[in-house]
Amino acid sequence: MIVYNVTIKVASDIAAAWLEWLRNEHAPQILETGCFESYRVHRLLEQDDSEGPTFSVQYQAASAAQYERYLSDFAPRFRQESFDRWGNGFIAFRSVMEVIH
Numbered sequence: 001m002i003v004y005n006v007t008i009k010v011a012s013d014i015a016a017a018w019l020e021w022l023r024n025e026h027a028p029q030i031l032e033t034g035c036f037e038s039y040r041v042h043r044l045l046e047q048d049d050s051e052g053p054t055f056s057v058q059y060q061a062a063s064a065a066q067y068e069r070y071l072s073d074f075a076p077r078f079r080q081e082s083f084d085r086w087g088n089g090f091i092a093f094r095s096v097m098e099v100i101h
Contacts, residue, residue, distance in 0.1 A: 001099040002061040004036070004070070007044075011089040012052040018086060019055070027057060030078060035070035036061050060099075067096065 010018045019041075027039050036059040044054040061067040082090070 002064055002067045003097040003099060004059040004061060004067055005095045005097060006057045006059075006092055007054065007095075008057070008090050008092045009054045010052045012049075014086060014089045015052050018090065021085070022055075022057065026078070026082070027059075030059060030070075030074070033070060033074045035059075035066045035074065 023041065027041070030036060031039065039057060039059045042056040042058070044056060047054050061070070082092075
């Protein structure tokens, strides 16, 4: 299993609306690609939230091939849609992990 992790620092003034969009639109649309089986949203604790909360969204893919298909066929569009909607109200970085146990 492959975990595609996106960590996002969201500006305080858009955090509530952004989280609602993520849970009701963005993440479900990513699942609809068929590249991922599920996802989970986490809020990071013990962080400096003075400029806004930090979230981790983890999408689970059955294989590296499914993750690669997401990157090549879908990721550019979803990233652009995020910037079009939220501008520079967020900062994101991505990592990929393999589930060992």
